[in-house]
Amino acid sequence: MIFSKILMECMKPANDCTTSEGGKGLFDNRIVRLEERYYAVAQKIEELWPNLDSDRVFITQYPDLTQDQTGAVNLSCGAASGITQAEAQWAADTVLPALNGKVAAAAAAHGWTLAAGIPNSFHTHGYCSDDSWIVDLSGSIVFQGGKDGAF
Helix, strand or coil, rough: CCCCHHHHHCCCCCCCCCCCHHHHHHHHHCCHHHHHHHHHHHHHHHHHCCCCHHHHHEEECCCCCCECCCCCCCCHHHHHHCCCCHHHHHHHHHHHHHHHHHHHHHHHHHEEEECHHHHHHHCCCCCCCCCCCCCCCCHHHHHHHHCCCCC
């Protein structure tokens, strides 16, 4: 999806990623490609494991990183501090539901098991929450040994 490029576009000062080519334009261009990409994944799984029941393939929803401890959309902290409230709201209202819609559609189309409920589980635990479940870059370096984290 190249979500990191969209995020970087949102962090640019005096730029509105909800309307810019590098933000909304890139998102609109890439979201329509997910169906074919999930199809390619399904084909590769079938090729590698022809006897695998499709419902043994699990696909997860994307977490909602936008909500703080009160449940409000808030990306005004740390590295996200360049993201405006309108951009954060766009991520919460447009980007996340579209991504999770594509995940659910892929699960249905290919008979995979959808690991649902992840966005709701992250309610009040987003990037700027006092009880965040997201490890940011500094946390990755300190607690996971480097910028690449546990990977």
